[in-house]
Amino acid sequence: MTSTATDISSPRSGGLRSWLERYPFLPALVILIVLLALNGLFSPNSLSYRSLTGLLSTYMALIMLAIAQTYVVSAGDIDLSAGATLSLVNVAIVVLMERWGGGAGAVLLALALGVLIGLACGLVNGLVVAALRLQAIVATFATSIFFTGLALYVMPVAGTPAPALFWRTYGGRLLGLPFVFYVLAALAVLLYFLSRTRIVTELLAVGDDQQAAYQTGLPVVAVRIKGYLLCGLFSALAAFCLTGDTASGDPLVGGKMTLYSVAAVVLGGSALAGGWTTVVGSLLGALTIGLVNSLVFFMGTPSEWQNFVQGLAILIVLMAGVLAGRRARA
Amino acid sequence: MSSVTSFFKQPLVVALILIVALLYLGQSLSPGFASADQILRLLIVASLLGIVAAGQNVVILGGREGIDLSVGGVVSLSAIIAGNVMNGADGGILPAVLACLAAGAFFGLLNGLGVTLLRIPPLVMTLGMLGVLQGLLVVIRQGIPSGRAAPGLSAFVTQPLALGIPGIIWLWIVIGLFMAFMLNRTVFGHRIYAIGSNEHAAYMAGVPVRLMRIGLFMISGMFAAIAGLCLLGYSGSSFANVGEQYMLSSIIAVVFGGTSLAGGKGGYTGTMAGALLLVILQGILTTVNIDESGRQMVFGATLLLLMLFYGRGRAMRA
Amino acid sequence: MSKLRLNGVSKAYGATLALRRGDLEIAAGEVHVLMGSNGSGKSTLCKIIAGSVRPDGGQILINDKRVTISGPQAARAAGIGIFYQELSLASHRSVEENICLSALPVKAGLFIDRAAMKARAARYIALFSEVSGEGFHAEALVGNLRADQRQLVEIMKALASEAPILIFDEPTSALDRAQVDRFFEILRDLKGQGRGIIFISHRMDEITAIGDRVTIIRDGETIETLKLSETDPATVIRLMVGGASDMPAARSSAPAVVETGAQTAISVRSLSGKGFRDVSFEVAKGEILGLGGLHGQGQSALLRAIFGASTVSSGEVTIGGERYDAKSPRDAIRRGCAYVSGDRGRDGVISGRPIIENVTPIHYLRDRLMLARPSSLKNKAMPALEAMHTKFASLFHPINSLSGGNQQKVIIARWLIDRPDVLLLDDPTKGIDLQAKADLFALIRQLAAEGLGILLYSSEDAELLGNANRILVFNGGSVTRELIGDDRTRYNLYQAAYEAA
Amino acid sequence: ETFKIGLSNGWVGSEWRTQMIDEAKEAAAKWKEKGVDVEVSVQSANVDVPGQIAHVRNFIAEGVNAIIINPNSPTAFDPIFAQAKEAGILVIATDAEVSSPDATYVGIDQTAWGAAGAKWLADTLGGKGKVVAINGVAGHPANEMRVAGYKSVFKDYPDLQVVNEVNANWDQAQGQQAMQNILATYPDINGVVVQDGMAAGAWKSIMDAGKTSQIAATGEIRKDFIDLWVKDKLNSGATVNPPGVMASALNVAVLMLQGKELKEPATAGQYKNAMYLPIPFIDSKNLGDAAKQLDGKPGYYSYTNALSIDDATALFK
Ligand SMILES: Nc1ncnc2c1ncn2[C@@H]1O[C@H](COP(=O)(O)OP(=O)(O)OP(=O)(O)O)[C@@H](O)[C@H]1O
Ligand SMILES: Nc1ncnc2c1ncn2[C@@H]1O[C@H](COP(=O)(O)OP(=O)(O)OP(=O)(O)O)[C@@H](O)[C@H]1O
Ligand SMILES: [Mg+2]
Numbered sequence A: 001m002t003s004t005a006t007d008i009s010s011p012r013s014g015g016l017r018s019w020l021e022r023y024p025f026l027p028a029l030v031i032l033i034v035l036l037a038l039n040g041l042f043s044p045n046s047l048s049y050r051s052l053t054g055l056l057s058t059y060m061a062l063i064m065l066a067i068a069q070t071y072v073v074s075a076g077d078i079d080l081s082a083g084a085t086l087s088l089v090n091v092a093i094v095v096l097m098e099r100w101g102g103g104a105g106a107v108l109l110a111l112a113l114g115v116l117i118g119l120a121c122g123l124v125n126g127l128v129v130a131a132l133r134l135q136a137i138v139a140t141f142a143t144s145i146f147f148t149g150l151a152l153y154v155m156p157v158a159g160t161p162a163p164a165l166f167w168r169t170y171g172g173r174l175l176g177l178p179f180v181f182y183v184l185a186a187l188a189v190l191l192y193f194l195s196r197t198r199i200v201t202e203l204l205a206v207g208d209d210q211q212a213a214y215q216t217g218l219p220v221v222a223v224r225i226k227g228y229l230l231c232g233l234f235s236a237l238a239a240f241c242l243t244g245d246t247a248s249g250d251p252l253v254g255g256k257m258t259l260y261s262v263a264a265v266v267l268g269g270s271a272l273a274g275g276w277t278t279v280v281g282s283l284l285g286a287l288t289i290g291l292v293n294s295l296v297f298f299m300g301t302p303s304e305w306q307n308f309v310q311g312l313a314i315l316i317v318l319m320a321g322v323l324a325g326r327r328a329r330a
Numbered sequence B: 001m002s003s004v005t006s007f008f009k010q011p012l013v014v015a016l017i018l019i020v021a022l023l024y025l026g027q028s029l030s031p032g033f034a035s036a037d038q039i040l041r042l043l044i045v046a047s048l049l050g051i052v053a054a055g056q057n058v059v060i061l062g063g064r065e066g067i068d069l070s071v072g073g074v075v076s077l078s079a080i081i082a083g084n085v086m087n088g089a090d091g092g093i094l095p096a097v098l099a100c101l102a103a104g105a106f107f108g109l110l111n112g113l114g115v116t117l118l119r120i121p122p123l124v125m126t127l128g129m130l131g132v133l134q135g136l137l138v139v140i141r142q143g144i145p146s147g148r149a150a151p152g153l154s155a156f157v158t159q160p161l162a163l164g165i166p167g168i169i170w171l172w173i174v175i176g177l178f179m180a181f182m183l184n185r186t187v188f189g190h191r192i193y194a195i196g197s198n199e200h201a202a203y204m205a206g207v208p209v210r211l212m213r214i215g216l217f218m219i220s221g222m223f224a225a226i227a228g229l230c231l232l233g234y235s236g237s238s239f240a241n242v243g244e245q246y247m248l249s250s251i252i253a254v255v256f257g258g259t260s261l262a263g264g265k266g267g268y269t270g271t272m273a274g275a276l277l278l279v280i281l282q283g284i285l286t287t288v289n290i291d292e293s294g295r296q297m298v299f300g301a302t303l304l305l306l307m308l309f310y311g312r313g314r315a316m317r318a
Numbered sequence C: 001m002s003k004l005r006l007n008g009v010s011k012a013y014g015a016t017l018a019l020r021r022g023d024l025e026i027a028a029g030e031v032h033v034l035m036g037s038n039g040s041g042k043s044t045l046c047k048i049i050a051g052s053v054r055p056d057g058g059q060i061l062i063n064d065k066r067v068t069i070s071g072p073q074a075a076r077a078a079g080i081g082i083f084y085q086e087l088s089l090a091s092h093r094s095v096e097e098n099i100c101l102s103a104l105p106v107k108a109g110l111f112i113d114r115a116a117m118k119a120r121a122a123r124y125i126a127l128f129s130e131v132s133g134e135g136f137h138a139e140a141l142v143g144n145l146r147a148d149q150r151q152l153v154e155i156m157k158a159l160a161s162e163a164p165i166l167i168f169d170e171p172t173s174a175l176d177r178a179q180v181d182r183f184f185e186i187l188r189d190l191k192g193q194g195r196g197i198i199f200i201s202h203r204m205d206e207i208t209a210i211g212d213r214v215t216i217i218r219d220g221e222t223i224e225t226l227k228l229s230e231t232d233p234a235t236v237i238r239l240m241v242g243g244a245s246d247m248p249a250a251r252s253s254a255p256a257v258v259e260t261g262a263q264t265a266i267s268v269r270s271l272s273g274k275g276f277r278d279v280s281f282e283v284a285k286g287e288i289l290g291l292g293g294l295h296g297q298g299q300s301a302l303l304r305a306i307f308g309a310s311t312v313s314s315g316e317v318t319i320g321g322e323r324y325d326a327k328s329p330r331d332a333i334r335r336g337c338a339y340v341s342g343d344r345g346r347d348g349v350i351s352g353r354p355i356i357e358n359v360t361p362i363h364y365l366r367d368r369l370m371l372a373r374p375s376s377l378k379n380k381a382m383p384a385l386e387a388m389h390t391k392f393a394s395l396f397h398p399i400n401s402l403s404g405g406n407q408q409k410v411i412i413a414r415w416l417i418d419r420p421d422v423l424l425l426d427d428p429t430k431g432i433d434l435q436a437k438a439d440l441f442a443l444i445r446q447l448a449a450e451g452l453g454i455l456l457y458s459s460e461d462a463e464l465l466g467n468a469n470r471i472l473v474f475n476g477g478s479v480t481r482e483l484i485g486d487d488r489t490r491y492n493l494y495q496a497a498y499e500a501a
Numbered sequence D: 001e002t003f004k005i006g007l008s009n010g011w012v013g014s015e016w017r018t019q020m021i022d023e024a025k026e027a028a029a030k031w032k033e034k035g036v037d038v039e040v041s042v043q044s045a046n047v048d049v050p051g052q053i054a055h056v057r058n059f060i061a062e063g064v065n066a067i068i069i070n071p072n073s074p075t076a077f078d079p080i081f082a083q084a085k086e087a088g089i090l091v092i093a094t095d096a097e098v099s100s101p102d103a104t105y106v107g108i109d110q111t112a113w114g115a116a117g118a119k120w121l122a123d124t125l126g127g128k129g130k131v132v133a134i135n136g137v138a139g140h141p142a143n144e145m146r147v148a149g150y151k152s153v154f155k156d157y158p159d160l161q162v163v164n165e166v167n168a169n170w171d172q173a174q175g176q177q178a179m180q181n182i183l184a185t186y187p188d189i190n191g192v193v194v195q196d197g198m199a200a201g202a203w204k205s206i207m208d209a210g211k212t213s214q215i216a217a218t219g220e221i222r223k224d225f226i227d228l229w230v231k232d233k234l235n236s237g238a239t240v241n242p243p244g245v246m247a248s249a250l251n252v253a254v255l256m257l258q259g260k261e262l263k264e265p266a267t268a269g270q271y272k273n274a275m276y277l278p279i280p281f282i283d284s285k286n287l288g289d290a291a292k293q294l295d296g297k298p299g300y301y302s303y304t305n306a307l308s309i310d311d312a313t314a315l316f317k
């Protein structure tokens, strides 16, 4: 038990600090607003309703993946296979939808199976990390290789299109509003209810101090497995969003997204060590990554400098997020 | 009896047994795999990984979730710097070594400062630094004339130096001895373990925690730089992203060697065996003729299986 | 009928036999004290009952029925609640969440019933409302609390289990007198309800105040169970340490005031910092200056600040006549300052590392060593460890293989290899058994006699009264009274501590 | 006339990509002389697929006339290209084909690229012997097309046996390591089909093993390798995927923006939207010319060629 608290700190919860304690995603929100403003400054068009909708629908997959990551991070774990899980679900549902004819029934059935696949991946991770007690970083890296292999087996090369019904719905409008808004609303409701569940508190307690949680009588292994299951579930949802946005299957599509999902979690103000996380922050963090990329472009950065400036900007934003988040807890 | 079982529980011993088993398997799957020549070549590849893993190892040992994801970027950068400094001439080797070490130390310093002064978690700090390095590679490649290795460097890496063994393997052995000495017989080494297992207690006992941790990241940067230099010697010319593959494989090698990612527990001898193990496994998978999807599934599953031998966490119930 | 009975329970950690033969019998409505020196196996016994340690053999009977406790969850279901010596709290969760964590009330099978949780937690928080101190409330994060407040949360958590059998493994080690008194009232209540309670403490006065029966454990073996009303402390201690060894010196009379004219070892002028303000005093060479008062009144904060581990906002410290501003412990150590913390888990133990590496870090620094030669280090370490009568198999065994008390001895020993000029003792005997305490204080007095200046803060009045030449009583961060000579009485100490600041 | 063209590149991990962008920028500059103001706007950084979709969105928000993309995925851009088209933007993909009917592919036929190298190897080996293949990233469309290309050729040579196929992820060092492992277990191979930069790695291993004279292997087009090829007289042949493809695509795009129509509509390829560019081939016969073109360039500079404005104009009505 090496907690960060000192017994000389005065346990007062004044002003800003208690706000941060209650809403740990505030710094991320501020950063996001600043980035939005800057984007708007350099390219007023980028703040149009249409552009913002586009931003949301493009980054919805990363948002979901970051949220997926947040649940395992809560318990002090990490999932480097989240992107590979996304790829696997993506190719699996596309192949199934195509095989079953692409009708509404086929789409729904494929999505249901997609959820099961996501859960299965989560279960595998949970078993190797929590039950077999392998170190999360390396074990989930190994499973990511395995899942990628599976995805390649299911679809050896990118290319199969998703049924029009599916992606037109995702990219279209319902009752005059873009469909992604409904996705966002549904996500908000889901997150709200999840935050009230016992499992989330238990995940956080486990992430705080695993041994203490065990001695308290929490089923630590089961709790961590549930964390991975949640991660698998949201990775599957991420795959749905991605499939909706890309309308196709690609066995390698999620590979690069894993590390971005970790970055988004940290940007949002969660502690990677576990015990202190915010899903809303992760959502904002994912959007922040998107906005940084756009901003680098809209600022007119020369092409050979773009990658550097983008890397630097993300590093700086990461630092800002961590520093502000720490202020909240210090 | 119990000393026999504990002997077989040592990560190093486990790794060595597995190495022999894998070589045997490789030889039976594809004859010629375990020939002396091939083993030497595998050792060359393993030493490149092993050198990167040495730095990774000390950072991980130092605790506070220590990890260095930027090693891949530093390897690439160092290969490019070295290629240009030596530009194919043996006389440029020494300046190249110095330039690479300086660059590695510099980026290690930045990592260390971020981790200690700003208290950014290492995973995040070094991941961000990796992004910066990748960007920097693009920028500096723009105005760069060459990236050729000096013949002396290439020979050092690929040609026998003494007793029929290439210089890089000797270098790796020296690094292994140095690390063993440093970790077990120096105050610095003991302090690495101290900050790794209880940073606050170490601080209260007068260990310059921040200085130490910055030092560890600098060591990691410098080992990555040395590896980048050797990699240039291995491949003859530098190219963007040479080092990418070392990011996660260096961590796996450390874990295979029985070092705990939680810090404060482990050593480098195991890591050396771990690096070799990983290289052999990849070698076998290259030589057996199966589909890439199958190859990846086998690779992932084998990694998991091998991990069962080490690095398993403590049971909750003692 | 007994509520709980253990027959021949045993446990070995590798080669260490932690518990050889644990027998115990708890009746309804009693506070059953477990006594034994450090490392005798008390915590191990408790953890076996609570399910967090797997026993190697023996039987556990609850209400005379044989049970198998497969884990903490099963123990809870079997009606066992426990306070862990090393606590089991989630520091980023609130007090109320921690109290209810093991059985969060749910509605609709999924969602936490926050109202029910708050109501439940409030009941236990209310029990200590008078003594829980500033900043303690239901929604406070546990990590923001003081050590004694965290210990209170752990107590509440144990109480919230409402278990018929309650185990308290050193629950009072960080509590002040008022808190202990309140806790004991609650224990008496529970006793009245017919609960069976196991209580562990190294403080004799607490034991006689609350215990009904005592079971003595020595070297992992149950020696005897006695009614406390039919025995006396001397007997208990004799049983604990075993017949042959000599008793710790009976409470010696307080040492005399050091004669003025002795050189000053350390002087502190108008020092203020986080948690204390405007503190001034001088300690002569050879003097032991006691710091008294309730918990968290600035004593620890002051010691840490002098040691450079927290910041000083104004004032000055001089050691040996020279101005001294330690910016870090490293600085302080270089200038001959030593600091022994009672919170060894946080400040002391380098876990997982060999004992030798736990004894030598200060020596490395003081001697500016670069190389660590085991043989020469061993020669340095052995005398220091022996001075503390530390029990260990080999210098190269990990420190975790020692009991809490022996670990603390190793930590103290690290400061004795190279003699410091000033010794800061911050509740150094937390978790140390009586014998070891006696050893330690004998040593401290000897060190004082050799000319060290010593600052001693202790949460045990007896330790202060028995060893300090002078006592500064702290209240609200500053010194409110100085007790010299015959003023050093329990009564005066008590009164000064409770005075409104 | 003023045209604004957005160039999107989603991966900067090789010099080939930077050269691709540079050449496209140069091509844009050349239009000035013709009185056409072509303004390029570049997004070039490591991004994931959503990140590159965002590139396209940014271009749409910026109001470009055309988008030229080297895509990170063949299929993922269908919906966003549809949106671009709705906004009246011309979309051209290069280097890797895309499935979108709203885009045109201007670049080489990767299948033919794979076939050309294989044909050279089969002929060089006299149609018999043992061959291994070192491929790029499994599952990547360009890789799979190249694999299909060499397979279709080897099918016609019954005495040519492909003993193993491995993937080395278009990474030179991994190619070198793979070759080294292969040489240990298949000491008697005669030929190697290997792609791009991995060829330099593979040849390094072949040379280290002292088998330069026994093995024929495909090569690559960077100056460093060409120099080695000349110096050590390697038995090699390199199919060229020139970094100039994006410049070619840009020239085609400008002409299309000017409202010109292709003589032959772009309907080639599996997605029926491709316009294939010729694929140069370097072997011992024209090695000298290639070396001359690269004279004085940095070591990582690739042999290149592109449709000039005139070449491109000739393709239009
Ligand atoms: N005031 C403090 N109280 C408690 N712990 C502290 C304090 N200051 C620092 N620490 C702990 O010690 C670690 C290192 O502290 P610090 O950076 O001051 O050491 P250092 O600068 O390396 O030592 P030195 O100043 O002697 O060179 C911190 O990360 C923190 O965990
Ligand atoms: N996790 C462990 N691993 C190895 N040995 C242990 C472990 N925990 C306890 N021990 C050993 O078991 C013995 C009993 O320890 P235990 O903690 O039960 O003592 P205790 O009576 O509670 O002492 P204290 O009064 O110091 O708390 C000690 O010798 C100790 O070294
Ligand atoms: Mg104990």
Ligand SMILES: [Mg+2]
Pocket: C328
């Ligand atoms: Mg300092």
